[in-house]
Amino acid sequence: MSDRETRGNRIFRLSRRKALKGLAAGLGALALPRKDASAAFWESFFQKHFRELGRAEIRDVVSRLEKEYGATYGKPVKVKTTPPMEGVLYGYGLDLSRCIGCRRCVYGCVGENNQSRDPQVHWIRVLRLEKERGVDLEHAEHYYNPANVPEEGHFYMPVQCHQCENPPCTKVCPVQATWKENDGIVVVDYNWCIGCRYCMAACPYGARHFNWKKPGLPAGEMNPDTHYLGNRPRSVGVVEKCTFCMQRTREADGRYPACVEVCPVGARKFGNLLDPASEIRFVIENKRVFILKEDLNTQPKFYYFYSV
């Protein structure tokens, strides 16, 4: 069943929805002084799981969020709910022989995806590894900070969400707040996550990040082009992660993820695994590809390779 159908098939749950909505309106009316604000508060409190929302309900939620973000950041904010495209399965390639460890991808991602600047949340982590040891994570340096990169005797390995086909993070979630979409992207419903952080313990790639504090996102740096399951502003106490920039990649006039676009050496490749003519398929068929922690059977759609 496609996500579009799943979302349409929830009409039978309408009675519960009505009850909740009535309760929300009632509680909102109780708090008289700021009626609008408290109605929105209770509506958000009683909001259902994203995949249980009908079309009309999604419209309500989106308009409430757009209003809320608009007021907070002082500019019009778009919250998209674009579903996965049919016949698309995203794949990502990372060329370890080209990466110079400049971390432009890290900050390009932060800017595009509205991560907290204070405290800093990074969806991409670049590891500095020793050429002598190869991919030996126990000896990886996470906090390298030289004047110039690349450094003698080292190579660099960026790690982000691997969008596993067999994701260990989604099955542990006690409330199904995180799941794999049909285009292979693992998403989080930030309005459903209870912040237990079990998924963070389960992820073998350190790809999930928690908002330990209310995210510090300056209005001027806020990217108003957002997706409900992707880069919209997050609240304190929820988990977030890379979504292959779904606010860009799922659109008909799609763009590459920000990290692909910003990489100065072209080490990052992205495309549709189901399209034989795509660049990512070329990489898999013609280069030597390896997968991080292959023994865990997570089946990532994130491929490291050496082009030279």
Added chain:
Amino acid sequence: MKKVWAFIKGCFILLRRGSKLYYAWVYLLLALMAIGVLAYANQLYSGLITSAMRDQVSWGFYISNFTFMVGVAAAAVLLIIPAYVYQWKPIKEIAILGELVAVSAMVMCLLFVTVDLGRPDRFWHLIPKIGILNFPQSLLAWDVVVLNTYLVLNFSIAGYMLYSYYYRRQPNMKYVTPLLLFSIPAAISIHTVTAFLYNGLAARPFWNASILAPRFLASAFCSGPAGMVLMFQVIRKWTKFRITDEAIFKIAELIAYAMFLNLFLLGAEVFKEYYSDTAHLAPMQYLYQGLHGHSDLVSYIWTATLFNMTAFLLFLIPQTRENHITLNIGCVLIFVGVYIEKGMGLVIPGFVPDVLGDFYEYSPTSTEVLVTIGIWGTGLLIYTMLLRIAIPIMNGDFHVSEDGIHPHIGDELFLVRSPGEPEQDKEPDLLAQ
């Protein structure tokens, strides 16, 4: 239904009666709870940034305490089995105290999980039908189910039995026995499921060992009973309730067997990791030796190991097991030893080094410590309240009066230094040596 209401009303009247010592103790616990509430309010206001947890070490002191308390609760079966399977009288008299420990410990577990949540306001998402409980996929969902079942089970058994005694009749064992027998697998299941919660994560080699659940059970059968033995001695010294030495020594003997298993399983795991010497050795090295200059846990885990081994010897030798001083030393050593080993010693090395080899050394902040103290205070208060009702009932000091409506309260003081039989006092023991 009217009778239930009268019983509950009677209980509340009873709870308000007590000696100065009782009141002082209750106020102390309330003060601890207040401290915990204030610290938690601060955490709610600022977010979990007030803890020392970060993305690398995403669970800490709260989940450590949770894990330990599950063990304490599971240990009630160590009383249920001799009492109701083998019908051994000395323990049968005190089995209900074990069930009340389970109730209090379960409440503490649920509180520890709740304070660890980033969004406690969304806790209703876990309730089936209203929210979505990801059962049977998520082991955390399993834990929610078994913990609540175990809580309700113990509360119902103890509640029904006390209710019957209050109305001066024998509980109908046709109802109670099946529930009691069911509580045995239920106790094992809460600890097994909690172990599986960690065990199932392939990303964390320190937890991903099939020996984990057996180790959990073995250590639970040490720490819980050790805590209960200490508690029983306080109870018989400060209340009118009598607990025989025979019962206490039997529990101590059972602890010795459990501790042997615990140490054996630990040894099996240490051997496997060190002898095979793979990349998965890192967390254990961090725990026992320190790794790449990070060694915060080393002194703790060796303290725990030393405590557990000493206590094992003390409980193995009948002379030291049946001497009140060495018995109590042994119980304290086990309780502290397992608290370290099955708390921070289990949770933190799962995260250090983290999945990408980063070392973040965790030690709890004052907020975490104060909230934890508050929850311990809550647990002890609940246990005190339950004992305040259970002990007079079992002593025949609290029951319905002749009119069949009002309660008869024969024990106005509850906490007083009991005259006691001579062999239960420490001083004569000292003289005897």
